[in-house]
Amino acid sequence: MAPAELAETYLGNVNEQADLSLRVAQAKENGRCREITISRRDRPKGRILTQTAEGQSVGIVKGRDWLLQDGDVLETAQKYLVLVRIQQQQVIALRFEPGAHNQAISLVHLGHVLGNRHWPITLQGESLFIELVAEAELMKSTIREMAHTLKIEKLQISLEGRSAEAALDFSTAHHHAH
Secondary structure, three states: OOOOOEEEEEEEOOOOOOOHHHHHHHHHHHOOEEEEOHHHHOOOOEEEEEEOOOOEEEEEEEEOOOOOOOEEEEEEOOOEEEEEEEEOOEEEEEEEEOOOOOOOOHHHHHHHHHHOOOOOOEEEEEEEEEEEOOOOHHHHHHHHHHHOOOOOEEEHHHHHEOOOOOOOOOOOOOOOOO
């Protein structure tokens, strides 16, 4: 296997720059583009070592003051382009069936228990989303047990995948300009 290629020069994002999108398409045709997929947790890291689907090692060095986004493009010293893709985000969604009449104190206790487990949550509309920080079935089982103990009724618990564009932010970190 070839040694890792190091990408340090940020060029922009294909979703925002048509000319860069064309440049990436041409680089793909010429075998001069490395496409990588990283987890959402790797986005803020200053140094990332990953592999393409073909097994080529790629290293990224960047400032920690900004997050990699889906579609970001970097360039290596050898003039290869590196196209960054962000893995689909897995979350647990909690929703109540219509007609659920739960006591507010039970819902507060549920929130307290989730907080004690350090499971990051966010609200969006009528749904509570929990970041997947452990095995999904274990988290769902724990939530079902909590709901039963707290006598919470008509709680729907599901595992959902969210694209990079629809991903939820569970942190207080903000995206900074490149």
